[in-house]
Amino acid sequence: MKVSVLFSGGKDSALAAILLEPLFEVELVTCTFSLLSNGSIGSEAAEKLEMRHRIVCLENSILDDAYQIIVQDGFPKNALNYIHLSALKTLAEEKNTKFIADGVRRDDRVPRLNNSQIRSLEDKYSISYISPLGGYGRSAVNALVDKHLLIHEDKSENLAKADYEAELREKIACEIGGDAVKELFPPHVQSRIIERIK
Amino acid sequence: MKVSVLFSGGKDSALAAILLEPLFEVELVTCTFSLLSNGSIGSEAAEKLEMRHRIVCLENSILDDAYQIIVQDGFPKNALNYIHLSALKTLAEEKNTKFIADGVRRDDRVPRLNNSQIRSLEDKYSISYISPLGGYGRSAVNALVDKHLLIHEDKSENLAKADYEAELREKIACEIGGDAVKELFPPHVQSRIIERIK
Numbered sequence: 001m002k003v004s005v006l007f008s009g010g011k012d013s014a015l016a017a018i019l020l021e022p023l024f025e026v027e028l029v030t031c032t033f034s035l036l037s038n039g040s041i042g043s044e045a046a047e048k049l050e051m052r053h054r055i056v057c058l059e060n061s062i063l064d065d066a067y068q069i070i071v072q073d074g075f076p077k078n079a080l081n082y083i084h085l086s087a088l089k090t091l092a093e094e095k096n097t098k099f100i101a102d103g104v105r106r107d108d109r110v111p112r113l114n115n116s117q118i119r120s121l122e123d124k125y126s127i128s129y130i131s132p133l134g135g136y137g138r139s140a141v142n143a144l145v146d147k148h149l150l151i152h153e154d155k156s157e158n159l160a161k162a163d164y165e166a167e168l169r170e171k172i173a174c175e176i177g178g179d180a181v182k183e184l185f186p187p188h189v190q191s192r193i194i195e196r197i198k
Numbered sequence: 199m200k201v202s203v204l205f206s207g208g209k210d211s212a213l214a215a216i217l218l219e220p221l222f223e224v225e226l227v228t229c230t231f232s233l234l235s236n237g238s239i240g241s242e243a244a245e246k247l248e249m250r251h252r253i254v255c256l257e258n259s260i261l262d263d264a265y266q267i268i269v270q271d272g273f274p275k276n277a278l279n280y281i282h283l284s285a286l287k288t289l290a291e292e293k294n295t296k297f298i299a300d301g302v303r304r305d306d307r308v309p310r311l312n313n314s315q316i317r318s319l320e321d322k323y324s325i326s327y328i329s330p331l332g333g334y335g336r337s338a339v340n341a342l343v344d345k346h347l348l349i350h351e352d353k354s355e356n357l358a359k360a361d362y363e364a365e366l367r368e369k370i371a372c373e374i375g376g377d378a379v380k381e382l383f384p385p386h387v388q389s390r391i392i393e394r395i396k
Contacts, residue, residue: 001341018221023216106329106332130338132333134333134334135328135331135332136326136328136332
């Protein structure tokens with residue numbers, strides 16, 4: 001059974017893939033709007049996990065819509081959730097897809113699908129959506145990450161990572177400047193994997 | 199890292215244990231009020247999984263309280279959730295426990311802990327609570343069960359299974375008769391594992 005796992009090169013999506021590996025044929029997928037080098041960052045991180053990887057280019061209209069949402073809202077939650085759901089839909093509508101997965105944890109608020117979005121995604125595309133970390137809290141995730149991954153953590157603006165946030169930040173910086181990015185995104189720490197511990 | 203997994207001998211707790219097995223030292227735990235032969239049913243099922251197993255006797259006051267709750271409510275949800283949380287607390291307060299787990303799925307409504315119960319359980323006992331199937335829906339669980347387990351499914355009243363529901367039904371039958379059991383529990387299908395497919 002093949003599963004396509006949305007992969008940012010961060011610890012959560014890496015750990016999700018490690019949890020799935022014994023039971024599925026795992027394929028990591030980095031989605032990108034080709035605005036930054038997300039594809040190659042994802043590809044390098046996937047090599048460190050020794051897992052199959054491919055890059056999927058998302059339609060630019062998704063980033064345009066997300067930009068409109070974040071500028072209107074004044075905060076990133078809905079825009080990031082919109083990109084996340086759009087990326088899952090893009091995978092779900094590919095031929096022969098049966099299982100798609102992501103790195104969403106039990107306590108995550110962004111990105112997160114609500115119950116009706118999950119039901120709609122699974123029913124419309126006849127796929128199963130899995131969040132391997134959906135029943136894991138922060139302490140369990142950290143314990144497993146410590147055991148299986150060497151990671152680098154830093155503030156999101158300092159870290160090259162293959163996630164939508166980086167490209168949405170870049171889009172905002174291009175459109176209305178770097179100050180707007182600081183206003184719209186609260187500072188937070190992100191991670192990138194350096195090595196898999198075996 | 200050792201994890202204690204609440205184990206009823208049904209497909210969900212068995213699959214939860216299978217998911218944890220590559221990453222943890224798994225110990226299956228069947229909790230019982232010693233009213234039925236739950237302990238030995240759990241033990242036999244654990245042998246089929248080739249996993250370590252032990253039986254924990256829960257305090258009878260928990261069953262008494264659950265009985266009061268279901269009779270007052272007229273439906274089983276709160277009573278079963280109460281026993282489930284009590285069983286998790288019993289494991290959590292054991293010495294040297296770091297990780298406890300169960301077979302709760304994404305779509306389960308009973309048993310299920312709410313967010314504040316999870317936070318309280320983890321903080322009070324300094325443990326991590328994991329639901330390995332918390333991010334898996336019905337279709338993904340069924341696909342994995344088909345691949346890894348031979349199971350027998352039947353209506354709950356016909357199936358000998360090492361879960362709290364069986365003992366709560368027995369308690370009600372003893373106290374106020376079998377008709378009350380039928381009134382209080384809606385008919386539903388449960389599972390018991392026959393064999394692990396390797």
